[in-house]
Amino acid sequence: MSSKAILQRSWRATCRSPRMGAPKPTYAPRRWSGSISQRPGSDRVLFPGAVNSKFTTDMSFLKASDLPAIPTYRVIDSDGELVDNSRAPPDVSDEEVLTWYKNMLSVSIMDVVMFEAQRQGRLSFYMVSAGEEGIAVASAAALTPDDVVFAQYREAGVFQQRGYTLKNFMGQLFANCNDTGKGRNMPVHYGQNYPRIHTISSPLATQIPHAAGAAYALKMQDLQNPNRERRIVACYFGEGAASEGDFHAALNIAATRSCPVVFVCRNNGFAISTPTLEQYRGDGIASRGVGYGIDTIRVDGNDVFAVNEAMKEARRLALTDGGRPVLIEAMSYRVSHHSTSDDSFAYRARVEVEDWKRRDNPIIRLRKWLENKGLWNDELEQETRDSMRKAVLKEFSEAEREKKPPLREAFADVYEELTEEAQAQMKELKRILETYPDEYDLRPYKDGVKGLD
Amino acid sequence: MSLPRSTRRLVPRVTNRCYSSAPSPRAKLNLPIDYKSTPILHHTPSSLSNVSEFPAGATSKKLNYFQAINSALRTALTKSDKVMLFGEDVAFGGVFRCSMDLQTEFGSERVFNTPLTEQGIAGFAIGAAAEGMKPVAEIQFADYVYPAFDQIVNEAAKFRYREGGTGINVGGLVIRMPCGAVGHGALYHSQSPEALFAHVPGVRVVMPRSPAQAKGLLLSSIFNHNDPVIFMEPKILYRAAVEHVPNEYYTIPLSKAEVIKPGKDLTIISYGQPLYLCSSAISAIEKTMKGVSIELIDLRTIYPWDRQTVIDSVRKTGRAVVVHESMINYGVGAEVAATLQEGAFLRLEAPVKRVAGWSTHTGLSYEQFILPDVARIYDAVKQTLEY
Numbered sequence: 087m088s089s090k091a092i093l094q095r096s097w098r099a100t101c102r103s104p105r106m107g108a109p110k111p112t113y114a115p116r117r118w119s120g121s122i123s124q125r126p127g128s129d130r131v132l133f134p135g136a137v138n139s140k141f142t143t144d145m146s147f148l149k150a151s152d153l154p155a156i157p158t159y160r161v162i163d164s165d166g167e168l169v170d171n172s173r174a175p176p177d178v179s180d181e182e183v184l185t186w187y188k189n190m191l192s193v194s195i196m197d198v199v200m201f202e203a204q205r206q207g208r209l210s211f212y213m214v215s216a217g218e219e220g221i222a223v224a225s226a227a228a229l230t231p232d233d234v235v236f237a238q239y240r241e242a243g244v245f246q247q248r249g250y251t252l253k254n255f256m257g258q259l260f261a262n263c264n265d266t267g268k269g270r271n272m273p274v275h276y277g278q279n280y281p282r283i284h285t286i287s288s289p290l291a292t293q294i295p296h297a298a299g300a301a302y303a304l305k306m307q308d309l310q311n312p313n314r315e316r317r318i319v320a321c322y323f324g325e326g327a328a329s330e331g332d333f334h335a336a337l338n339i340a341a342t343r344s345c346p347v348v349f350v351c352r353n354n355g356f357a358i359s360t361p362t363l364e365q366y367r368g369d370g371i372a373s374r375g376v377g378y379g380i381d382t383i384r385v386d387g388n389d390v391f392a393v394n395e396a397m398k399e400a401r402r403l404a405l406t407d408g409g410r411p412v413l414i415e416a417m418s419y420r421v422s423h424h425s426t427s428d429d430s431f432a433y434r435a436r437v438e439v440e441d442w443k444r445r446d447n448p449i450i451r452l453r454k455w456l457e458n459k460g461l462w463n464d465e466l467e468q469e470t471r472d473s474m475r476k477a478v479l480k481e482f483s484e485a486e487r488e489k490k491p492p493l494r495e496a497f498a499d500v501y502e503e504l505t506e507e508a509q510a511q512m513k514e515l516k517r518i519l520e521t522y523p524d525e526y527d528l529r530p531y532k533d534g535v536k537g538l539d
Numbered sequence: 540m541s542l543p544r545s546t547r548r549l550v551p552r553v554t555n556r557c558y559s560s561a562p563s564p565r566a567k568l569n570l571p572i573d574y575k576s577t578p579i580l581h582h583t584p585s586s587l588s589n590v591s592e593f594p595a596g597a598t599s600k601k602l603n604y605f606q607a608i609n610s611a612l613r614t615a616l617t618k619s620d621k622v623m624l625f626g627e628d629v630a631f632g633g634v635f636r637c638s639m640d641l642q643t644e645f646g647s648e649r650v651f652n653t654p655l656t657e658q659g660i661a662g663f664a665i666g667a668a669a670e671g672m673k674p675v676a677e678i679q680f681a682d683y684v685y686p687a688f689d690q691i692v693n694e695a696a697k698f699r700y701r702e703g704g705t706g707i708n709v710g711g712l713v714i715r716m717p718c719g720a721v722g723h724g725a726l727y728h729s730q731s732p733e734a735l736f737a738h739v740p741g742v743r744v745v746m747p748r749s750p751a752q753a754k755g756l757l758l759s760s761i762f763n764h765n766d767p768v769i770f771m772e773p774k775i776l777y778r779a780a781v782e783h784v785p786n787e788y789y790t791i792p793l794s795k796a797e798v799i800k801p802g803k804d805l806t807i808i809s810y811g812q813p814l815y816l817c818s819s820a821i822s823a824i825e826k827t828m829k830g831v832s833i834e835l836i837d838l839r840t841i842y843p844w845d846r847q848t849v850i851d852s853v854r855k856t857g858r859a860v861v862v863h864e865s866m867i868n869y870g871v872g873a874e875v876a877a878t879l880q881e882g883a884f885l886r887l888e889a890p891v892k893r894v895a896g897w898s899t900h901t902g903l904s905y906e907q908f909i910l911p912d913v914a915r916i917y918d919a920v921k922q923t924l925e926y
Contacts, residue, residue, distance in 0.1 A: 210723035210903075261904045269904035272725040288727030289683055290655060329654035331686060357655050359631045364652045433631040496905035497897065507868070511897045515908060518915055524565035525914040531904075 156372045158384045158417060161391035164446045166454025176391040180461055186227060186390055187456060188470065189246045190219040190449050195474045196242070196252070197422075199482065200259060204273075204426040208486065209259055211273045215240045216422040217388070220448025221352050222322075223247045224390035225414070228397035229320055231281040234300055236293040237322040239274055239286050240352065244322065248281040252477055256485035263488055263532055268495040290323070291330035294349065297321030298340035298411070301347035305409045318404045319347040320397075325415075326357025328371045337378040337411065346409035348400045349375070352387065354420035359433040375413030387418030388448045418448065490530050492537025512538050568823055568913040572779070572815045579799065579818050580749055580782035587783045592755065592792075597785040605777040607750030607784045608637040608715075611757040612675065614788050616645045619673060621711065622761060623649045626660055626677030634679060635717055635777050661687035665694050665709050665767075673711035673761055681718035681771060682730040695767040696741030710765025713757070717774035718746070719812055719864055720910055725903035731811070731865040731896075736769045737842035737874070743793055744841040746771040746811045751784045755791030756839065763790050773812040796845035798852065802834035805858035805924055808849055808875055810838040813862045813911055820916035824924075831924065841871055849875065850882035857888040858926075860919050864910055867895035889926035892919045 124132040131139040161176060163169050176183075197214035204212040215222065222243025229235070229248070237244055245255070257264030259273045266277055267285055277285025287293060301319040308316045327333060328351055340347050351371040355362055362370075375382035381403055385392045393416055400412040419442045423430045430439070456462035493515075497508045504512075516538045519526055528534040562570055574580065581587045584599050602610060615622045624638060624645075630652040632639035642650040653660050657678055664676035678684045684691075691714065699708040720729040736744045743766050747753040753772065760768040799814070800821065807817045814837055821833045834852055838844055853859045859879055861872035872893035879891050894911045901909060 268902070270725065270900070270902035272723070272728070272903055275725075289685075326655040329656045329659070331656060331658050357627070358634065359628045360652045360655070364630075365654050427634070490904045493905060493908060496902050496909055497899050500899050505898070507898055515897070518918060519908075521918065522568065522914045524567065525563055525569040525912075526566075526908075527561065527563040 150368050153369065155369050156376075156382070156384050156415075158386050159392050159396060160386035160389045161395065162389055162451065162455055164388070164451055166451055166456075166458055176395065178391070178394065180459070182227070183390075183452070183456065184461060186223050186247070186394075187449070187452050187462070188474075189223045190243060190390075190452070191470065192252075192474050192478075193219050193223075193242045193246050194449060195471065196255060196478050199475070199478050200273075201426060203482070209273050211426055212259070213239055213274045213425045214422045215242050217420060217442070217447060218352055218354060218418050219243045220390045220452070221350070221387040221393055221416040221418055224393035224448075225320065225322075225350055225397040225416070228394055228401055229281075230315065230317070232315060232317045233281070233401075234304065234317065234319045235281075235283040235322070236297040236300065236319065237283060237286060238290070238293065238324055238327060238352075239288070240324065241322045242274070242276070244320075245276050245278065245283060248278065248283060250276060250278055250283075252481040253485070254278070256481040257488070260485040260488065261490060262485055263491050264485070265491070268499070269491045270495070291327040291332040291336075294321055294323055294327070294333050294336035295339065297347050297349070298336045298343070298345045301340065301345035301404075301409070301411075302343050305344075305346050316346070316405050318401055319345075320350060321347055322350045322352065324357065325351055325353040325355075325362055325371050326360065326365055328374065329357075329365055334374075334378075337375065337380060337413070340411035341378045341380050344407075344409045345411055346404040347411045348397065348404050349380075349411065349413045350397070351413065351415045353415055353417050356420045356424070356430070356434075358424045358428060359430070361434075370415055372413065372415040375415075380411050380413050382413040382415070384415045384417065387416035388446045388451055390448055390452050419446075421447070489532040492532045493528075493535075494538055568820070568917050569907075570819070570913070572819065574779045574781065574815070577815055577818055579815055580780060581751055582782065584783050587751065587785065592789075593751065593785050594787055594789045597787050597789070599783040599785050601781055602750050602784045603776075603778050603781045604750045604753055604772065605635050605637045607754045608757065608772065609639055609641070610784060610786075611754040612638060612641060613644070614754075615673075615675070615758060615761050616641065616649065618762070618788060621671065621673040622675065623651075623667065623672055624675045624677070625651050625653050625663075626715075627653060627655055627679045629653075629677055633677065635774060637715075637772075637777075638677070657683055657685070657687040658690055661690035661714060662694065664712055664714065665690060665698065668709035668712035668767070669698065669707055673713075675713045675715060675761060678714060678716040680728055680730075680774075681716040681732055682727045684714075684716055684732065687714070688735075691736065691742060691767075691769070692739050696739045698741075698767070699765075700741065708765055709767050711761060712767040713760045713770050714768070715757075715770045715772060717777070718771040719773040719775055720901060720906055721775045722906055723903060724901065724906075726900050729901040729906065731771070731773075731863075733769075733771055733841045734865060734870045737844075737871060742766070743768045743843065744771070745769070745793060745839065746773065746841060747839065748773075748811055748814045748837050749776070749780055750782050752791060752837075752839065754784055755789050756793065758788060759790035759793055764793055768793070771811070775812055791839070794840045794843050794845055796839055796848040797837045798834060798848065799837050800833070800835040802832035802856065804831050804833060804856055805860065805920060806834045806836060806849070806852045806856045807860050807862060807916070807920070808836045808838060809862040810841060810871075811864065813864055813916075816911060816913050816916055817862055819913045820920060823913070823917055824920050828921070828924065833920065838871075838875075844874075846878055846882065850879065853879050853883045854886045857883075857886050858923050859883075859887075859891045860894060860916070860923055861891065862894045862911055862916055862919075863896075865896050866898050867893055868898045870895055889923045892923050894919045 200212045222241045226244040226247035258276050261269035275286040297319045304317045372382045372384045385396045421443050519535045629638045630642045664674040667674040718731045747756045861875045876891040
């Protein structure tokens with residue numbers, strides 16, 4: 087607590103002293119409005135810290151291990167069949183499901199090509215989202231274009247579903263002139279203004295409190311302008327990131343300020359090498375949501391229908407009664423390495439991964455569902471894969487040939503305007519480049535040394 | 540992910556790495572550092588035995604930087620039961636392999652993974668140190684240390700001062716972190732935040748330049764000082780820098796700079812990886828300007844720093860250039876230059892020059908233009924000599 091807050095507290099305590107008479111609460115009147123007080127002889131605790139807790143003479147500790155695990159919602163099984171035949175089929179048009187399928191496929195084909203390209207040294211880094219395409223695509227499909235997204239780094243499917251093109255992907259991956267990030271970020275740190283997905287930041291969990299604040303901003307703006315369609319924020323992160331303080335801060339503040347935000351945790355079992363057993367105890371990330379008073383569901387991340395239905399309902403809940411946060415924990419084993427910098431067979435058995443790959447996968451599962459419905463077959467699969475691979479390679483080679491942004495972009499955007507100091511540094515760099523022209527290869531950069539003007 | 544053979548032909552092969560800044564074909568200064576021949580490293584056991592800081596007559600082995608850290612950690616864990624080692628992904632050896640095999644050798648009670656929480660790791664380490672252990676905590680990248688800033692600045696640094704008469708302190712606490720640029724780390728895998736920590740009295744900030752230095756300085760941080768230490772390891776050196784490292788236990792004192800190369804006309808003050816760039820620039824300048832000799836000083840400990848060695852050197856040479864990788868604004872160079880202005884003013888023949896990262900972030904495509912290179916150091920030395 088800041089010293090200012092301590093001072094305010096003691097000042098308030100003074101104000102409430104009997105000599106001053108009955109004080110009026112001076113802050114947070116909504117929470118302090120007189121009604122919460124424990125009457126003499128009450129059978130329960132009633133004060134702002136615990137508003138409805140019954141007294142008991144039975145001393146028993148609540149044992150986390152005794153509580154049943156939160157169930158995992160699914161609609162179709164790993165054979166692509168509806169699990170509960172008594173329910174209506176998923177409320178999604180065939181055309182839309184096909185779009186999801188193609189979006190997942192496109193991301194997974196891009197992953198294979200770019201992973202290989204990184205191994206060849208064509209780009210510095212890459213991260214695949216193998217096995218987690220379903221969570222990204224099917225959740226993003228429940229959003230409107232006006233909704234705002236904060237993501238981590240394994241959500242290429244969210245970008246794909248929200249209209250990010252192959253040209254956009256490749257421009258970012260090769261840090262060229264078409265990169266909205268102006269060649270500044272590591273590969274896979276995509277960003278898009280509309281439909282908005284804030285540019286990825288590498289530090290883990292930092293985006294989660296942003297999502298709460300952004301949701302509050304949307305809520306305020308939508309209250310001030312009731313004619314516009316109301317919006318939510320969707321926030322993605324992994325179960326490893328949920329160990330950071332930022333995750334806890336975000337859920338708590340989102341709950342207390344009733345922010346219309348849906349937190350989507352991709353639980354893939356690993357944070358680089360650290361398995362979830364060393365990451366947390368208790369019933370996953372979902373149980374954290376409940377602790378913060380947040381409506382929570384756990385879903386099968388390999389089931390696009392379950393993810394999509396949960397996200398649609400979460401979006402509705404997030405906009406109910408003036409807004410509230412919702413938490414979705416989507417389960418899908420990480421079948422890939424953490425990144426191209428990681429060899430996961432150093433800490434887990436290859437056979438374990440192969441088993442998972444064989445057993446389940448959101449793409450194969452949806453393909454089975456589509457085939458069961460007669461919407462897909464081997465021929466379509468082959469055609470689609472071939473044309474997607476060609477499209478990826480075409481954008482790949484064009485992006486690789488494209489120039490990098492001009493050198494001034496190294497200095498721009500630190501502040502709104504270049505500082506006097508930065509201008510002097512650019513001038514000095516230009517002098518160095520001109521004094522020692524043999525020492526620098528400026529050919530890859532748009533406008534060469536003039537790019538500093 | 541192992542790829543089926545058929546996909547290996549998906550992308551036509553090229554020979555050079557397009558993404559990284561390949562040296563200009565006509566470059567004479569900005570060439571890749573040749574770590575096999577640089578005078579910064581001990582390539583033979585005999586060069587090691589010439590240095591008084593290393594144990595006399597010790598056997599040695601060629602180790603790279605991460606192996607030297609590993610050797611120091613193994614030595615520390617063997618020497619004292621109080622030493623423990625933890626951080627993200629430490630159990631399987633760490634993402635840079637510094638803790639390889641240590642969990643197997645010393646058990647999962649002393650060497651273990653933590654959840655992904657830097658503030659938790661630092662706070663946990665402070666608590667353990669306050670109760671008498673010697674925790675060596677790893678932050679996976681210096682770029683990710685900021686959630687732990689509160690624990691380091693408000694807790695570790697102020698612990699002894701706050702406890703006062705109780706005498707309780709967090710000596711033995713070491714927070715290790717890989718730092719610095721590698722050429723393609725961009726905004727969040729390149730930072731070198733030593734100046735931020737050096738601004739905080741109460742923590743010692745160390746950045747070793749080489750494997751043998753790293754082992755001695757790490758053991759010294761764990762055993763020879765009762766102050767919390769921020770131990771920064773330039774990650775570009777983990778595999779690149781290889782030299783003879785004594786096998787046994789030895790320590791190198793903290794807060795003691797080292798004159799790596801004596802000279803009479805100008806002093807370069809640096810630390811960490813840029814020392815290799817300085818060394819290249821020095822050999823170029825000594826070749827082109829006959830008779831000139833440059834003194835090179837490694838600060839080794841950034842704070843509290845060895846002011847006397849630096850002032851004595853510049854009083855002798857009359858000229859100084861400070862080189863570091865992190866941003867120039869309010870950086871270590873500013874502190875060194877101001878101290879020289881106070882301590883050697885009448886002997887200065889030229890203004891103290893700084894060569895450092897520009898006042899911006901480490902944009903991926905621009906890293907080679909933002910960070911100091913041999914040409915910029917060469918230019919600064921030449922200008923200062925000709926002032």
